[in-house]
Amino acid sequence: MSETTQTFHKLGRLRTRPEFLFVANRNGRSKYAAHPTLIVQMRKHATRETGINCGFTATKKIGNAVVRNRAKRRLRECARSYLSHLGQDGHDYVFIARQTTATCDWQTLCDQTQKALLRLK
RNA sequence: UCAGAGGGUCGGGUGGCCGCGAGGUGCAAACUUCGAGGAAAGUCCGGGCUCCAUUGAAGCAGGAUGCCGGAUAACGUCCGGCGAGGUGGAUGUGAAAAUCUACCUUAGGGAAAGUGCCACAGAGAGUAGACCGCCUUGGUUUCAAGGUAAGGGUGAAAGGGUGUGGUAAGAGCGCACCGCUGGUUUGGCAACAAAGCAGGCAAGGUAAACCCCAUCCGGAGCAAGACCAAAUAGGGAUGGCAUUUGGCGGGCUUUAACGUCGCCAUCCGGGUAGGUCGCUAAAGACGACGGGCAACCGCCGCCUUAGAUGAAUGGUCACCGCUCAGUAAUGAGUACAGAACCCGGCUUAUAGACCCUCUGAUAUA
């Protein structure tokens, strides 16, 4: 545990629209894994070699502001739990919420996050 | 006790583990305090605040409001009253009308300032009108001329209503009551109400049709705006002189004042990415007392209560509440919904719980 905390003091965040589009670009070297409760996109960062950045997205289609906020919070909690030891160094991740993200069982959301991260590794 | 209507209040709690944002202390590690709503929503109104150089005066255009009085910073909001309409009850009656009372609703100025519209049907739809009917005269079989708005029929609406006199038949043609209009008196701050007088039936509906009248409104909005500042383009800022004429500068016009377009001197910055401020203590919340029918106001005490910017305020587990189902064990559900400059309202969404008032049913006394 101490090694992981040494390597990743804090997860960086994707903030601007170009960063999200860079990770989502299918023509480049991005990968993605889709599950019923969430979608994870990953791409190696252009210049930086170490550190992990992540971003969270919830579209208007999945519900009103309360549902979208809840979905993003749950995704953020999943990322905090698993990304530090399952994520690859020097890559960026984007978590996309689906309609079941806010309402589904917490354990299934954790399982599917783990599966998605392992598949992308 | 149950059901319904109206109004008001609240709208889960405790703990463990792991986290987030802001403030404070600290060199740091860390510790500590605080951290969504009644609608934060829709953006439908009204303000504060900021900029538009100045936002002065008059008018036009445009928009909004619209019974009266009050509250308020202001409002299209709120409170009280008036008129109108509806429902229930009582009096009243053969039945009604009418009167009184309780509750609810109400965008409710002006239709004798003017214009427009009133389809279809109907004889006639707004300076009335003769289809049937009724009456008179002529002819006397059909019918023709005239009078007539009582009756029929059409229509959402047929040009006061009921009764009586009158008449060839009728008609406000006369009269009584009701309605209407005008002015008077009384009550009321007023809207308006009541009383009695006069007129003599003219004046249909529609202004959420144009319009008229009264009152109010400059525009844009925190992505306003101010400051620090990579890049890029071009000059920019300050001071002095001149400011006669002219041009430009509010949605438009006129007018008043002003700014700028000119010359000279001095100085060096400029402001996009990014960052900082604006940014939360305010028409503030709570409680007592006093004034007021009330909205609300005054005074005193006490408290400080989010401030993010791809956007914190959480995730998860356990227990307890509450509701429903079930004898029980137990199971299911626990709403609507997330601040983005800040206030006052309106509208819309909302599981469930509690309180007050009224109505009905049942039970008991």
Next chain:
RNA sequence: CGGGGUGUAGCUCAGUAUGGUCAGAGUUCUCGCCUUGGAAGUGAGAUGUCAGAGGUUCAAACCCUCUUGCCCCGA
């Protein structure tokens, strides 16, 4: 956050300036005729809570108010 537009047959749209006869056109669909059969043509028919609710009016797709869906624009 602020500003604007729009919703009518399964689809694409008229009709709303001035409320009434009027809810209509093209396309689609159904059934005939034509053809050996199909397409095209031709004749007849079907299809609507005028986005929802309330109000004004004798009368509302149209006027007024509120709600809702979709689309566009500004930095």
